[in-house]
Amino acid sequence: MTETSPTRLVLCADDYGLAPGVDAAIRDLIAAGRLTATSVMSLCPHWRPDAAALRELKDKADVGLHFTLTDQPPLGPMPLLAPNGRLPPLGRLMGWAYRGKLNGAAVRAEIRAELSRQLDAFTQSWGGPPDHIDGHQHVHQLPGIREAVVDALAALNSALPGAPAGAYVRLCGEPVAAILRRGVAVPKTLLIGGLGGGLTRMARARGIPANSRFAGVYDFAGKRPFAELMPRFLDGLDGGSGSRPLIMVHPGLPDAELRRVDSLVEPRRAEYDYLRGPEFAALLERRAIRLTRFAGFAL
Template identity: 80%
Template sequence: MIGTADPPILAGPDRPRPDPAMPLNTPTPLLLCADDYGLAPGVNAAIRDLIARGRVTATSVMSLCPHWRTDAAALRGLKDKADVGLHFTLTDQPPLGPMPVLAPDGRLPPLGRLMGWAYRGKLDGPAARAEIRDELSRQIAAFTDAWGAAPDYIDGHQHVHQLPGVRDAVVEALAALPGAYVRLCGEPLAAVLRRRVAVPKALLIGGLGGGLARMARARGIPANDRFAGVYDFAGSRPFAELMPRFLEGIGGRPLVMVHPGLPDEELRRVDGLVEPRRAEYDYLGGPEFAALLERRNIRLTRFAGLSPRRAFAG
């Protein structure tokens, strides 16, 4: 698929549950965000290809990974086609600087351990808070140095930006980046239940984000107000079946996250999520996804193209 060109994805008459605040036949704008740029060459190549063809409109960068600096220039040629933000990473990777509390052996903890620390108060101590703040500053600097500009937004690898002890540093960093937005992961309960995709996982991820949403609102930080894309990556349901559910009834300022990639040896070495990335890439680049957007009358856009009439949900 790499290197082929497709026409813009627009229009279609039959979007379900039309938003009464929008004129009839006006396409619903959607921000489609590909996570993990920088993780591996195959992930980077897949994301760039989808951005070039108008199938992805944002990508989140793991700036602590070595494949960010080597592939930043290749992404720079697409900067007018997608938002490029920081995927703040506090799990499973070597940090960019010393973190004797959170990474005493030179490697950040797995997600379960980090979450346990967050909800037992370990991340609230002054030493841990300083480490998180300093590592965030280093990852922003690594992003900016290779990209030539500040990130358009900040979110978190494995949604760590929502955790107690982490979200404070994220909000402070965003407040110092005028115009930057934050990804919120909360969804209305009815939407999660209606979708019937990884319901416990989606509720958990969304439930973690209430504190971040309140803090962002108080500081006037822009954000999406709908979120989807959570599933179990087990491959028990084809991605072609999942995406229509993620797009069901969207409105407001929706963001859907995806994880496309082309398997390569580096990806297999650093991450267990390999074949699902290929499946996502194949679907997002194919005609079935284009037809879905047309049927639902959905227009892929950057954050600036989302409806300005609402700021937050919940």
């Protein structure tokens, strides 16, 4: 009887740097082998003091930039996007993107300058370039922003031609049939995936490495336990040879700072408890899933 090869999967926790409790939870899960990637909000004040503890785990997980253009103070002046010193909410940024307001030379220069500052803040504290770039609230997919992200990734890969896989980008698209079968936050998942067609085409044209499947979107309302959602996220992710599935998660340990800066609090605790517990380990074993870093897809 032939043994079935395991399905490899990148499990990526977003929002490192947002709050000490988020950072501690992510580090604990990486150390336990329950995460293989994390994305850093390098414009947040907790990134610099919490980078050293994450560096101790650098061989266990990919660490990338979670490019942020919503709700936070930018790292430098952005008179067009953040005239009052705070980046716009997602809905406003999306409206600007699809009305062409991010296409002007001046606003594009602002976006590229802020991306450069966030990359510099990442590199200075991490000691090297990011393994990947994605976007907080998926803003890296938006027109006027995706061009800067792809150019930055191409520059990183040109500077590091010997890297095992190259810096990669998170793609958020999924086949519509797969989203419908999963039945989790269907309208939200379709919207997020539908925004990514332009980024997908650009990444392929430029030879930027990327995941081939994506899951992890839900409504954070807590109506369904996370233990019921994760098996659905795993359904159908093995696309055969060459498949590179990625699931995003948002674990955290609630603390005063998290409650101050973000509305997503208790769902983070629920995710952390599940990912740290025996039920998740049993699910991975039952489904023959091996958590991997992105370079592990080539093995």
